[in-house]
Amino acid sequence: METKFIIAIVLFALTYVLLLVLPKYRAYVALVSAVLYISIGILPINKFFGSVDWNVLMMIGGTMGIVALFIKSEMPSLLAEKIIAKTPDVRWAVISLAFFAGIVSAFIDNVATVLMIAPIALTICKKLNISPVNCIIAIAISSNLQGAATLVGDTTSIMLGGYADMTFLDFFVFKGNMGLFFVVQISAILATLLLFFVFRKDKQKIIVENKTEVKDFFPSILLILMIMLLIIASFLPNNFKIMAGELDITNGVICISLLLIGIIKEIISEKNIKTVVKTIKEIDFFTLLLLGSLFVVIAGIREAGVIDKLSELFVKISGGNLFAIYSIIVWFSVLLSAFIDNIPYIATMLPVVSGIAALMGVDPTVLYFGLLSGATLGGNLTPIGASANIAALGILRKDGHNVKAWQFMKISIPFTLIAVISGYILIWLIWM
Numbered sequence: 001m002e003t004k005f006i007i008a009i010v011l012f013a014l015t016y017v018l019l020l021v022l023p024k025y026r027a028y029v030a031l032v033s034a035v036l037y038i039s040i041g042i043l044p045i046n047k048f049f050g051s052v053d054w055n056v057l058m059m060i061g062g063t064m065g066i067v068a069l070f071i072k073s074e075m076p077s078l079l080a081e082k083i084i085a086k087t088p089d090v091r092w093a094v095i096s097l098a099f100f101a102g103i104v105s106a107f108i109d110n111v112a113t114v115l116m117i118a119p120i121a122l123t124i125c126k127k128l129n130i131s132p133v134n135c136i137i138a139i140a141i142s143s144n145l146q147g148a149a150t151l152v153g154d155t156t157s158i159m160l161g162g163y164a165d166m167t168f169l170d171f172f173v174f175k176g177n178m179g180l181f182f183v184v185q186i187s188a189i190l191a192t193l194l195l196f197f198v199f200r201k202d203k204q205k206i207i208v209e210n211k212t213e214v215k216d217f218f219p220s221i222l223l224i225l226m227i228m229l230l231i232i233a234s235f236l237p238n239n240f241k242i243m244a245g246e247l248d249i250t251n252g253v254i255c256i257s258l259l260l261i262g263i264i265k266e267i268i269s270e271k272n273i274k275t276v277v278k279t280i281k282e283i284d285f286f287t288l289l290l291l292g293s294l295f296v297v298i299a300g301i302r303e304a305g306v307i308d309k310l311s312e313l314f315v316k317i318s319g320g321n322l323f324a325i326y327s328i329i330v331w332f333s334v335l336l337s338a339f340i341d342n343i344p345y346i347a348t349m350l351p352v353v354s355g356i357a358a359l360m361g362v363d364p365t366v367l368y369f370g371l372l373s374g375a376t377l378g379g380n381l382t383p384i385g386a387s388a389n390i391a392a393l394g395i396l397r398k399d400g401h402n403v404k405a406w407q408f409m410k411i412s413i414p415f416t417l418i419a420v421i422s423g424y425i426l427i428w429l430i431w432m
Contacts (some may be wrong), residue, residue, distance in 0.1 A: 008042050008304035015297060019344055027286045028343075030293035037300030044303075051299030052292055055252040056242055060291070061283050062255025063152050066226060068110045069262045070281030076104060076116040078212040090128060090202040094135045095195050098142040102188055104234045105143035106153045106181070107227065110388035114145040118395050128204050133401050138195055138393035139410050143417055145191065146378040149184040151230065151251075155287065156346045160295075160372050164364075167234030168227070170288045174178050182367055183426045187377075187390070187419040194415050216269075221324035222262050229254045287343070294347040302351055311355030322362060323428070326370050329353065330424050333374030334416075338381035346375055366431035373423045380416040383408045427431035 015033040021028050027362045033063030037043045037061055043051065070076070085098050087093040097117060105113040118136050125132035147154030151161045151168045160166065172179045214220075233241070233250045266275050301307055316326035329349070353371055379386030383393055383405055389412075393403050 002032055002251045002304075004042055005304050006299050006307065006308075007040065008037070008306050011040075011042075012301050012306065014298065014342065017399050027290040027293065027342075030141050030290050030297060034228065034293040034296035034300070037297060039281060041295065041303050043181075043300040047299065047303070048430045050245060050247070052295045053159075053162045054247060055156050055249040056293055057288055058249060058252025059152070059158050059162075059255045060155055060287075061254065061288055062257075062259045063158075063226070064109065064283045065259035065279055066262060067112050067256070068279050069266070070108070071112060071116055072279075073214055073216045073219040074212050075214050075217070075220050076113075077120060078214050080117055081212055082121045084124065084206065087206060089200040090124075090130065091196070091205050093124060094121065094138055094202065096198050098195060099136070099188070100194060101139045102146040105388075106146040106149040106184075108221070110154065110386065111391045114140050114388045114391045114395070117390055122395065122399060124206065128206070130202065130204070131401070132399065133396060133403055134404075134411060136392045136396055137403070137408055138198070139282040140386075140388045141412050141415050142192075143187070144380045144386045144416075145188055145377060145387050146184060148239075148432045152227075154375055154376060155291070156342055156372060159291075159346050160350065160368060161251075163354075164368055168230040168251075169234045171243060174365065177430050179373070183369075183373070183430070185342060186426060187366050187422045190422050191419040194411075195419060198411060217328065218265055219262060222258050226258050229258075248262050267270030277328040287350060291343060291347070294344055298347055298351060307351045307355050309351045311359055314352065314356050315359050320359060320360065322366075322432075325356060325360075326366055326428060327424075329367055329373040330370040330420070333371055334378035334381070334420055337375045338385040342375040342379060345373070347400050363431075366427060369427045369431065370424070373427060374420065377423065378415055378419045380412050380419075381409070382412070395426060397424060 011033060015029060018029045022029055038045055038048060044214055078101060080097060083096050084093050097120065098368070101113050101117045104117070107113070117139055121135045121139060122132050148157055151157055151166065152169050157171070161170075164173070170179060171373045173180045174180075178257050230251055233254060236250065241251050242247045243292070262274050263279060266279065267273065270276075276375065298307075314325055314328065318328060333342075333345070333349070336342075351370075351373055354364055357367055379389070383389050393408070396403055
């Protein structure tokens with residue numbers, strides 16, 4: 001075995017262990033690892049720029065900024081109030097809020113969705129003098145469920161889109177078949193039936209006064225425009241796309257450009273640079289640094305031949321049976337994502353899945369979709385499996401409710417299993 005191969009494996013294993021042990025320093029761990037892969041010579045310095053998916057990083061950063069402006073406008077709160085006003089009782093209000101959180105989360109970061117909608121549910125529960133615990137849990141797990149529904153639904157979706165060259169529309173219809181969006185919606189409907197059972201006794205009447213007033217509709221226009229332009233960009237031929245070397249960065253430029261327009265509008269209307277600084281601070285640069293560094297790390301282990309060996313190992317374990325490989329990928333992703341961050345996992349597994357498909361001579365789509373659905377939904381199993389869950393429990397803790405793991409998991413486990421099993425079956429039936 002070559003020395004470079006062994007060093008690459010050891011460094012990667014050490015990196016992954018430190019990512020798990022030092023969650024607050026993940027970005028810096030990944031950055032140091034990336035620097036080592038280059039300085040040791042595993043990844044040639046001339047391949048550094050091409051190893052980073054700048055389109056993905058720009059899309060994530062731009063989307064985060066636009067979402068921050070959208071939240072500030074209070075449009076999500078207004079929409080939630082309108083929905084609640086049309087519900088007859090607590091049961092329907094909670095289910096409507098959870099479903100609304102899911103739909104919003106298909107286009108906006110999961111944590112941002114929880115931070116927008118959970119306080120509304122908290123207020124309702126206080127007025128009715130009922131515990132908000134199950135309600136907030138329902139909102140959190142529903143928002144996580146929809147992360148795989150669209151190209152901008154979650155960081156992992158953007159990563160898959162960038163790696164597999166998928167457009168916004170490809171999540172709806174891909175190669176003539178039903179896309180992930182509809183698979184996720186079917187899973188969401190089936191999982192929501194569980195919420196009817198959980199809240200079956202909560203039939204108190206609700207009277208809600210609409211208190212939210214939206215004065216700035218510009219962020220909503222920006223968000224809609226971003227989605228429309230991403231759709232239009234999916235129809236552009238390559239010679240009309242914006243390229244950085246051989247990398248298409250059209251989607252990234254769209255998101256960053258709209259964010260800059262939003263920031264300029266803020267400066268003109270607010271006449272205060274502090275509001276702009278606040279918007280920029282809402283962009284999660286820690287995650288961007290983590291992801292950018294991981295791109296380099298993954299390029300390093302690919303250069304050393306580790307990815308090829310991992311792909312061969314998966315094929316060997318499964319006996320070359322595609323359904324067995326698909327099943328392993330889905331359920332291993334669910335289990336692992338229940339305890340660790342799915343960003344490093346997806347970054348590692350995308351090239352592995354591609355390698356498996358190449359070895360077997362099959363279309364990688366079913367494996368890509370299985371990987372994304374398993375890794376996205378698996379985070380719902382435990383209170384620490386997804387950032388949205390942690391944010392939701394933080395809101396409850398501030399309100400005096402210390403939620404135990406079993407309280408969370410008695411809802412999250414059946415909800416997740418219903419969603420994963422339905423998605424697992426649908427993806428295989430549609431794509432095989």
